[in-house]
Amino acid sequence: MNLDWTKASRERLDQLNEIDEFRLKSYDSSTIYKGKMKKWHDTLIVQREFNVGDWVLLYNSRLRLFPGKLKSKWSGPFRVTRVFTNGAIEVEVKEGPPFKVNRQSLKLYLGDCQEIALLEELYLENATLSHDVK
Incomplete structure (x- = not known):
């Protein structure tokens, strides 16, 4: 126990100053870390440019609820x-x-869009199978 009031108050002020310095250093290091992580993350983002007349595909986010291999x-x-x-x-x-859709949910369609058409409809009601079904 320190009964000297001036010495005890000076020690307490020094401790408070050390805590403030530690807090400021940690704030600065976290700011530097966040800046580096943002720069790294931004390098991974692919900038997509779309022009009027382009053919695009739209990401269907609702399929996550009903996953399927072939969907x-x-x-x-x-x-x-x-x-x-x-x-x-x-x-x-x-x-x-x-x-209207968000640019991030689109990607360019690289196929030929003139070929996309219904070629033939085949109804299997009257078709015969080549082997027996049990």
């Missing part, structure tokens, strides 16, 4: 009709009105 997570193709500056893109389908 595609991408639907489309859709044609880009407008590109907004805020990241929204307006796409259209052959039948139905155009709608």
Whole structure:
């Protein structure tokens, strides 16, 4: 126990100053760490550029509820009709009105869109099987 009031108050002020210095150093190091992590994360983001007339595929996020091996997570193709500056893109389908989607949920469709058509419908009601089904 220290009964000298001036010495005890000086020690207590020194302890409070050390705590403040430690807090400031930890704040600075966390700011530096966050800046480095943001820079690293931003290098991994792929910037996608879309132009009017491009064909794109739309990511279907609702398939996560009903996963399946053979279900595609991408639907489309859709044609880009407008590109907004805020990241929204307006796409259209052959039948139905155009709608807006986020740029991050699209990717370019690299196939030939002229080939996408219904070639033939085959109904299996009247078809015969080549082997017996038990």
